[in-house]
Each structure stands twice: as structure tokens, then as C-alpha cells.
Amino acid sequence: MKPESENSEPLRKLMREWSVDAPLPPRFQENVWRRIERAEMAAQAPAKNASLWAMFMAAVSAALPRPAMAVAYVAVLLFVGAGAGMWQARSQASRVESELGARYVRSVDPYQKPPGI
Amino acid sequence: MKSALGIFAVGLAVCVTAFCGFYFSGTVSQRAMLREQTPELAWLQKEFNLSDAELARVTKLHEAYQPHCKEMCRRIDQQNMRLQTLLTNSSAMTPDIEAAIAEAARLRGECQRDMLRHFYEVSQTMPPAQGRRYLTWISERTFLPAHGEPGMGQKH
Numbered sequence: 001m002k003p004e005s006e007n008s009e010p011l012r013k014l015m016r017e018w019s020v021d022a023p024l025p026p027r028f029q030e031n032v033w034r035r036i037e038r039a040e041m042a043a044q045a046p047a048k049n050a051s052l053w054a055m056f057m058a059a060v061s062a063a064l065p066r067p068a069m070a071v072a073y074v075a076v077l078l079f080v081g082a083g084a085g086m087w088q089a090r091s092q093a094s095r096v097e098s099e100l101g102a103r104y105v106r107s108v109d110p111y112q113k114p115p116g117i
Numbered sequence: 118m119k120s121a122l123g124i125f126a127v128g129l130a131v132c133v134t135a136f137c138g139f140y141f142s143g144t145v146s147q148r149a150m151l152r153e154q155t156p157e158l159a160w161l162q163k164e165f166n167l168s169d170a171e172l173a174r175v176t177k178l179h180e181a182y183q184p185h186c187k188e189m190c191r192r193i194d195q196q197n198m199r200l201q202t203l204l205t206n207s208s209a210m211t212p213d214i215e216a217a218i219a220e221a222a223r224l225r226g227e228c229q230r231d232m233l234r235h236f237y238e239v240s241q242t243m244p245p246a247q248g249r250r251y252l253t254w255i256s257e258r259t260f261l262p263a264h265g266e267p268g269m270g271q272k273h
Binding site for chain 2: 060061063064065070073074077078079080081082084085086088089090092093096097100101103104105107108109110111112113
């Protein structure tokens with residue numbers, strides 16, 4: 001392999017003499033920019049989603065360790081859990097009591113017993 | 118990040134614990150009733166604020182009434198089957214069908230009379246106000262059902 005300095009001079013000379021006569025296709029420049037733009041948009045789309053998630057996680061990570069925020073978060077979940085538990089218990093208790101009342105009526109009224117009993 | 122995750126987990130655990138705690142404490146008396154030998158009588162005790170002695174008297178009356186109630190059920194089933202057979206084999210009103218309908222009505226009357234006698238006995242073992250409330254409640258569900266609700270003569 002020859003050193004670069006020995007090769008470069010004839011190559012430079014050749015490049016200087018080289019000229020392109022063929023015309024460019026119509027709207028060549030505009031098409032090139034459009035392709036660049038499209039490629040950039042495709043590359044940015046997933047990054048944008050990822051950055052939203054990352055931003056959310058960063059916000060949560062920054063906010064939750066603050067004592068006031070942590071207390072508020074736990075208090076809200078305590079309230080939600082207690083409310084849901086109370087509501088569910090009330091509905092279940094009402095259902096059981098209604099069923100037991102109906103069972104008592106069936107036990108004393110022969111016309112409300114299932115046939116064959 | 119680690120402390121945020123820890124707080125997040127603590128929040129969830131608090132939520133689940135609060136749910137379970139309130140749910141189980143809110144249904145404790147219903148679960149106790151369901152564990153009883155006769156849950157419907159346990160319900161009666163709670164609904165009409167009966168003392169243990171009153172419940173014992175109601176239970177005694179209830180148990181004494183059950184064999185008669187079962188016998189009535191058997192007779193009602195038998196009568197319904199007889200009427201069903203007559204209706205299946207006939208395309209017009211016959212003396213047999215008329216007799217079966219009359220017998221069903223007689224049976225219903227007998228059943229109502231015995232039930233009402235039992236309800237009065239039960240109501241008399243309760244404190245007066247609860248006894249009246251019991252009579253109103255049970256009458257609405259046995260003698261005076263609203264249209265479309267199950268009650269006398271609508272089940273079989």
C-alpha cells in the first residue's frame with residue numbers, strides 16, 4: 001500500500017477535471033428535503049412517547065418522596081379503600097339480609113316453597 | 118426512585134387493608150347469622166330486636182309448625198299434580214276440574230288459616246310493637262303480595 005501523499009495528488013487532479021453534465025431530476029432538492037424531514041419525524045415519534053413516560057415517572061419520583069405529597073397520596077388511597085369497603089359491605093349486608101328474610105318467608109309459607117319440599 | 122416506589126407500594130397496601138377492614142367489619146353480623154343453624158331465625162332475631170329468650174320461644178313455635186307446613190306442601194303438590202293432569206287431558210271444563218279447583222281453594226283457605234294462626238302465635242312472643250311490625254311484614258309477603266311478586270298461590 002502506497003502512502004496517502006503519493007496517491008492523493010493524481011486523485012485531486014482528476015477530481016478537479018471531473019464535471020457532471022447530466023441534469024438533475026425535476027424538484028430534486030425539494031424531494032431530498034422531504035425525505036430528510038420524513039426520516040426525522042419517524043425517528044422522533046417513539047422518542048416523544050418515551051419522553052412523556054419518562055417525564056411522568058420523573059415527576060412522580062420527584063413528587064412522592066416529598067412528605068406532604070406522600071401523606072396526601074396515602075390519605076387519598078386510605079379514603080378510597082375505606083369508602084369502597086364500606087360501600088361493598090353495605091351492599092353485601094343488604095343482599096344477605098334480604099335473602100334471609102325471603103328464606104324465612106319460604107320456611108313458613110307452603111305456597112312459596114319450591115315444589116317437592 | 119426507590120423511595121417513590123416504596124411510597125407507591127405503601128399507598129396500595131393501605132388502600133387494600135382499608136378495604137378489607139371496612140368490608141369485614143361491615144359484614145360481621147351477616148356472616149355470624151349465616152353460620153347459625155337456622156340463619157333465617159337469626160335474621161328474625163336481629164330484624165325484630167328479639168332477646169335470646171324471645172328467640173328461643175319463636176324457635177320452638179317455628180319447629181313445631183314445620184311438620185305441619187311440610188304436610189301442607191305435600192298436599193298442595195299432590196293437588197297441583199292432580200289439577201295439572203286433568204287440565205292436560207281435557208279441552209273443556211269438566212266436573213272433575215271444577216272439583217279440583219274447589220279442592221285447591223279449600224286447601225289454600227286451610228293453609229292460610231294455619232299460617233295466620235302461627236303468625237299470631239309468633240307475634241305474641243315478641244314485644245308488642247315488634248309483634249305488630251312482624252304481622253304487617255309477614256302479611257305483606259304471604260297474604261297480600263303485590264301483583265307480580267311471589268306469594269300465596271303464585272309459586273306452584
